[in-house]
Amino acid sequence: MSTAAKRRLIRDFKRLASDPPIGISGSPNPDNIMIWNAVIFGPPDTPFEDGSFRLTLTFSDSYPNKPPTVRFVSKMFHPNIYANGELCLDILQNRWSPTYDVAAILTSVQSLLNDPNPASPANVDAAQLFKENLKEYERRVKQTVEQSWLDNPDEIEIEHSTNVPVQAVTA
Amino acid sequence: MSTQTETRPSPGTDVQPRVIDENTDLSTLTDQEIMRLMEGMDHQQEQLDKPLISTPVPLSVIRQEYEKGSSMILKKLDWLAQNGWDQVWRARGDGDCFYRSFTLAYLVRILHSSDPQLEANIAYEAIQRALPAMEEVNFQKDLYEEFLDPLLVLIRSFAEGGDDSTSTEYGIVQALQDPERSNCIVVALRLITSSYIRTHSELFSPFLLSPTTFLPLSTDEFCKSEVEPCGKEADHAQIMALAESLNIGIRIAYLDKSDLSTSDAINWVEFGKDTTEQGRPLTLLYRPGHYDVVTKDVLPQI
Numbered sequence: 001m002s003t004a005a006k007r008r009l010i011r012d013f014k015r016l017a018s019d020p021p022i023g024i025s026g027s028p029n030p031d032n033i034m035i036w037n038a039v040i041f042g043p044p045d046t047p048f049e050d051g052s053f054r055l056t057l058t059f060s061d062s063y064p065n066k067p068p069t070v071r072f073v074s075k076m077f078h079p080n081i082y083a084n085g086e087l088c089l090d091i092l093q094n095r096w097s098p099t100y101d102v103a104a105i106l107t108s109v110q111s112l113l114n115d116p117n118p119a120s121p122a123n124v125d126a127a128q129l130f131k132e133n134l135k136e137y138e139r140r141v142k143q144t145v146e147q148s149w150l151d152n153p154d155e156i157e158i159e160h161s162t163n164v165p166v167q168a169v170t171a
Numbered sequence: 172m173s174t175q176t177e178t179r180p181s182p183g184t185d186v187q188p189r190v191i192d193e194n195t196d197l198s199t200l201t202d203q204e205i206m207r208l209m210e211g212m213d214h215q216q217e218q219l220d221k222p223l224i225s226t227p228v229p230l231s232v233i234r235q236e237y238e239k240g241s242s243m244i245l246k247k248l249d250w251l252a253q254n255g256w257d258q259v260w261r262a263r264g265d266g267d268c269f270y271r272s273f274t275l276a277y278l279v280r281i282l283h284s285s286d287p288q289l290e291a292n293i294a295y296e297a298i299q300r301a302l303p304a305m306e307e308v309n310f311q312k313d314l315y316e317e318f319l320d321p322l323l324v325l326i327r328s329f330a331e332g333g334d335d336s337t338s339t340e341y342g343i344v345q346a347l348q349d350p351e352r353s354n355c356i357v358v359a360l361r362l363i364t365s366s367y368i369r370t371h372s373e374l375f376s377p378f379l380l381s382p383t384t385f386l387p388l389s390t391d392e393f394c395k396s397e398v399e400p401c402g403k404e405a406d407h408a409q410i411m412a413l414a415e416s417l418n419i420g421i422r423i424a425y426l427d428k429s430d431l432s433t434s435d436a437i438n439w440v441e442f443g444k445d446t447t448e449q450g451r452p453l454t455l456l457y458r459p460g461h462y463d464v465v466t467k468d469v470l471p472q473i
Contacts (some may be wrong), residue, residue: 004351011313059262065354065401090396091395091467092401095398095400096401097358097361097394097395097398097399097400097401098318098354098401099310099311099314099315099318099358099362101311103312129174
């Protein structure tokens, strides 16, 4: 494992643990620091409000020179999120900068929720409803919010880990 | 991941780009066409196999590449050769070539100055003076310090003088061929550039255009899309910002097909302070879409 990637991920974790952005949590898998589980809470006053959406971030040895692969595990209904959970977000692709850390990535994903870009749709239905029938769009989003409460972490391929103490990772 | 985020606006559709293939006469390629061809090359395996930056090759090697090409470019290359420019340090064409070329030229300039220790201290101070702008625009301190560290370590090794092994041309090339250090330095320079543009927004805003659509971008948008991400080519705004921020002259020999505008048989594009020969500016070679370093060979001091 690249020590640079590992060093940086430990730093990112310390920062996320000590100063977490509102509505965001994340931590590395206890036995593999390259795979993280995260939860994003839907921003208040949006159709996503009250949702707790799970995602995974998979880092390679070339992090932070290359972005991680980010995927929603929770079922989403959003113009820029594919059916398989992959998402369309410029900073994770052609606008990636090594200065983005895990907190910045998750914050960007969070703000994408209520600020979709219907010009580059990953989910055509969602993009169309967003443009043409906002009421129906919001109804479909709220379904996913309710579903997110039922997501059983045991069914998620990668086991969800909660709040690993910093020492456990740096030791 | 196969997803593409940005819907790239299609370039002007009134002129259909012609098809370029093995039958195309290379000497008829326009600078725009060369840039387009270069863009696609950025991430090809051929590029990835090349070193991040090379040891110097004779300028004549570059000339050979153009023997079947434009006579205007050959004329410019010959002028460079006649005026003592005899070696080229090639940067990999990965979109970071300006920043990597800058670093090499910056360090070689210190190495070959009459007082390397003094020049190293001046460079060190210049970088320190660029830090408050990074703080002002809210870059995370621990991150930019980490990205800057490899560059500061190199400069400090010059400042301390002595027989440190990095204080040679070979040592510099070796450091810049090491992906970890080299890429950190590229990020650090991108952050210095971005923070300078962000803190001098009024000066730069008329020049901040999207390279694909030529539409104006906000300062934040420009920095986020064209300066901070790795692999994004530097254009005049970025080069000017870096030159001003680090208080260094940069002159760029344009090896394109533009007509000659000076008595020199090459067009120089100059940035920052003193770009006369006495000011010892960093000298880069520009071919549409790509930067390398060009130097006059310095005989080792005995």
